[in-house]
Amino acid sequence: MEFRQLQLFVAVAEELHFGRAAARVGMAQPPFSQQIRRLEAELGVELLTRTSRRVALTPAGSHLLEDARALLARRTDIITTVRRVARGETGRLRVGFAASSAFGVLTDLVLRFRKRFPEVKVEIDDREGLHAGVALATGELDLAIVRGPFQHEGVTVERLLIERFVLALPTRHPRARRKVIPLSSLAHEPFVLFPRHSAPGLHDTVTSMCLAAGFSPHVVQEAHSWPAVIGMVEAGLGLTLAPSSAQALRPRGVVFRALSGAPGHAELVLAFAGPHPSPSAAHFRALAHEAASLLPVKTPSS
Template identity: 45%
Template sequence: MEFRHLQYFVAVAEELHFRRAAERLHIVQPALSQQIARLEEELGVRLLQRTKRHVELTAAGRVFLVEARAMLEHRDEATAAVRRAAAGSTGRLAVGFVGPAAYSVLPGVVRAFRGEYPDVDLSLHEHTTAEQLEMLAARQLDVGFVRLPSAAEGLELEQVLSEPICVVLPAGHPLDNRPKGAPLEVTELRGEGFVVVPRSREALVFDRIVALCHGAGFSPRVVQEAQQVHAIIGLVAAGMGIALVPDSMRALRRPGVVYRSLPPSSNTAVGTGLAWRREEESPIVEPFVRIVRALAKNQVDGATSARP
């Protein structure tokens, strides 16, 4: 039995007239009659009661009409689903991200992607840069927002965000004694206790902080480590020390801390990039990359137009 046999039967059952059904199907009437007869022979039941004047459905024919319509509808749904999957508009996409990306680029990307591709099952996974690179290679992630610079064989990497590092101080700290918005010099952080992410977890961020301090003539005195940036900010609020974090973390408006900028001349920018496999087969990755690129470009254009 083929799907065309079901289509032939449904047309005859709905028209209850072989000539009109044949015209609807764009085939000749004798061929249609032969195909219906073969279908009945294959099923071993009579589906239609024929006379010279009219055609009627038998009891078996009425049951088969319901099933035939359901099978044709399921075929159409399956075909549409396959085509959506091939076009990247359905399926599953696993996205990795470093914690601070949840306060910067990630929310806008997720909103835009889900708005354009609502049928894609989007799953988000927070991991370090090193963990994401390994998971991408193992095909446990499809794309990942990682710290730059990073390098891994077989992966594409594009910068999507560059943001300065800012200082987090406990409220009432002696360095919080200047007009709001006035920057701190890195040299003023000498002698302070630093709360940091362990180098074993985020080497790029740790090394950037150390390099900033060395450039100002001192080594940071690490007094406490924490695995997540939001935990670092909580420890600063508790008075454990100060911290250097990506500027996007200002969005975490936690009581008990203040954020202070560093001078642009201190060269404090840290980069966030999008990583995906170079030989990617999933059709869903390409539209995700396209959306990220568009949002990153809009952000750069907006920042440029905002400059005096």
């Protein structure tokens, strides 16, 4: 029994006339009738009663008509769904997102993507200790947005955003009234940073900037997310160097100030396995570049 035979059977079962049914599907009547006979022979039952005046469904034919309609509809649904998955319009998208990147682009990006592709289920993986390169290479993630520099064998990396660093310090700090603060003047200040294993690119960039300014940062506290880092700064435990987009957190007890003598920058990158992302990941990738390009230029503000 083939789908084509079922389509022909449904046509004659609905028309109850072989000539009209054959014309409906664009066939001559003799081969049309032969296909129906062949279907009956394969099933070993009579589906239609035929007289010179009328065609009628047998009980078996009536039952097959219901099932045939459902089966053909299901076939259409399957074909439509498979094609939509191939176009990235439905399915699942697994996105890795490092805690060191969790502000600025993420919220707007996810909202944009869900609005444009509501039938794609977005799963955000921001667990501590996530090794994005391994997860991408093994297929555990479809793409990731992390702080650069970032590289992993077999993974394509694209830059989304470059930001300058700003200094985050408590509002009651003596330097909080200044608009621009030399990085070299922070040699004896306590620092709050991400642990290196959590954000190696960010950690190394901050450390290198401080070393270039003539000192090694005195790290007194570590935290795995920007809200936690900024919260520790607000509590007076230390200062931190943060990408300018961290100002979106807008903590009451923290001010952000421009730095002088700090040539380094924070880089946000998008990564995916292989030379090309999956269809849904390709849509997310395009929106990520679009969202990053629309971000306003951040300036240090209180």
